Every structure is written in structure tokens, then in C-alpha cells.
Amino acid sequence: MDQGLVFNIQRYSVHDGGGIRTLIFLKGCPLRCPWCSNPESRKKVEPAKWKKNGKTETIGEWRSIDELLDEVLKDEIFYRTSGGGVTLSGGEVLMQAEFAGEFLQELKVLGIHTAIETTGCFPVERLKKITPYVDQVLFDLKIIDRSEAKRVIGLAPETVRENFDYLLTQEQVQVIPRIPLIPDYTTNERNIQQLIDFIAERQIKEVHLLPFHQYGSSKYDYLGWEYAMQGVSTLTQAEVAVLKEKFETAGISANVDGLE
Numbered sequence: 001m002d003q004g005l006v007f008n009i010q011r012y013s014v015h016d017g018g019g020i021r022t023l024i025f026l027k028g029c030p031l032r033c034p035w036c037s038n039p040e041s042r043k044k045v046e047p048a049k050w051k052k053n054g055k056t057e058t059i060g061e062w063r064s065i066d067e068l069l070d071e072v073l074k075d076e077i078f079y080r081t082s083g084g085g086v087t088l089s090g091g092e093v094l095m096q097a098e099f100a101g102e103f104l105q106e107l108k109v110l111g112i113h114t115a116i117e118t119t120g121c122f123p124v125e126r127l128k129k130i131t132p133y134v135d136q137v138l139f140d141l142k143i144i145d146r147s148e149a150k151r152v153i154g155l156a157p158e159t160v161r162e163n164f165d166y167l168l169t170q171e172q173v174q175v176i177p178r179i180p181l182i183p184d185y186t187t188n189e190r191n192i193q194q195l196i197d198f199i200a201e202r203q204i205k206e207v208h209l210l211p212f213h214q215y216g217s218s219k220y221d222y223l224g225w226e227y228a229m230q231g232v233s234t235l236t237q238a239e240v241a242v243l244k245e246k247f248e249t250a251g252i253s254a255n256v257d258g259l260e
């Protein structure tokens with residue numbers, strides 16, 4: 001796979017992995033999280049269109065591995081001095097697993113730290129193509145209840161579980177669960193307890209919590225899509241602190257970090 005469909009590149013990020021990083025966002029995601037802040041990344045691996053300020057724009061550009069390497073190597077000095085590297089995000093990285101694996105392999109040859117973000121929503125074979133070249137996986141855990149996960153985001157929790165547990169057998173990979181804190185959807189008492197149980201059963205001691213925000217809301221207008229989270233308030237600091245405390249009481253260190 002010579003080319004990947006990329007819809008954004010963000011340099012100098014201090015989220016989504018350690019140190020200073022370049023984030024590369026790959027197009028395509030089969031899920032439908034109502035709170036998604038990158039709706040332009042969803043659906044197929046093909047360019048999307050939206051209308052912004054009266055102008056039609058194409059989202060997504062096919063980029064070769066060499067082009068992307070040129071781009072990320074501009075900041076190699078920052079990766080080395082800060083303990084950073086390159087993170088593949090999305091969308092869902094596993095939609096372009098073959099391309100991602102080849103690109104990550106090149107980065108590893110160059111000695112660059114690699115991370116991916118995933119929801120683990122595909123059969124584990126896709127993840128296996130990437131894993132040998134990944135240092136860190138930021139693994140989104142959202143809704144644990146099977147029927148709720150299917151109804152709300154179109155995700156099969158048993159597939160998530162299989163991917164997650166496979167990663168835990170890979171000693172060279174650091175796995176960090178990331179939990180979007182979405183009012184009602186993920187923050188209800190039952191789901192939070194199920195998430196804590198899931199993580200504690202696996203003896204994982206650290207999670208990242210990503211509080212809900214409204215930064216992606218205008219994108220739904222550009223796409224002409226309905227936005228289910230219109231007008232929903234963000235969590236207060238006190239509400240986030242209560243949720244953080246629940247994880248920490250269970251012996252899980254919870255960093256409030258990043259953006260969902």
C-alpha cells in the first residue's frame with residue numbers, strides 16, 4: 001500500500017503520546033460516536049467534501065510514505081530532545097492498517113518513537129499487522145455494555161476486548177486506555193464502574209481521561225449533518241474531579257488529558 005489517505009497533520013503536539021509529537025490523522029472510521037470531534041474523518045477511506053464559508057472543500061489527501069517521512073523528519077530534533085515521536089490518529093487507524101504498518105515500520109527503522117490511537121473495532125488480524133512497529137497504543141474505551149455500545153456507536157465490545165487483550169500480550173507495547181468523558185453516554189455510574197472493572201481486572205494502573213468539548217460542532221454544519229450533542233454542556237472541573245477520584249480509589253492513576 002503506497003499511499004494513505006490523510007486528513008490532517010498536526011505538528012508540535014504535546015498530547016497523544018509522550019513528548020513533542022507529530023500527529024497524522026488517517027481518514028476513515030466505521031463508528032458513529034455522537035460526540036465525534038472529527039466527523040469529517042468518518043465513513044469510508046475516500047476523500048469527503050464539506051462546505052465551509054460558502055466554499056466546497058475536499059477533506060483528505062493521498063500521501064505517500066516518503067512524503068510523510070519528509071514531513072515528520074522536519075521535527076526529528078524535537079522528538080529526540082523531548083522523548084516524543086509520531087502518533088497515528090484518525091478516524092480509526094485500523095481502517096488503513098496496511099499503510100499504517102508500512103509507515104510505522106519505516107519510522108522504527110529511523111529510531112522514532114511510534115504511537116497509535118485506536119478503538120480496536122476490527123478483527124485482531126488488522127492490529128497484528130501494525131503491532132510490531134508500535135511502541136505505544138492509546139486505546140479508546142468508551143461504552144462497555146454490549147447493547148449500548150452497539151446502539152450508540154456501532155461497536156462490538158467483544159472485538160474491543162479481543163484487541164485489547166492481544167495488546168497486553170505484546171510486552172514491547174505500552175497500552176494506555178483512554179476514556180472520553182461524555183455526559184450521560186460514558187459518564188453514567190454504571191458505565192464508569194464497568195470501565196473501572198475492565199481496567200482493574202487487567203491490572204492496568206494508568207488511564208487518560210478526555211473530557212467532552214464542543215470544538216468539533218461547526219464541522220457538522222459544514223458537512224450538513226445533524227449534531228446530536230448540540231447545546232450539551234461540557235463537564236465542570238468538579239465533575240471531572242469526581243470521575244477521576246473514582247478511578248484513583250480503585251488504584252488506577254487517572255490523567256486528565258487530550259481531547260476527544
Ligand code: SF4
Binds near residue numbers: 030035038041042092
Ligand atoms: S471512533 Fe473516533 S473518529 Fe470514529 S466516530 Fe468515534 S470519535 Fe469519531
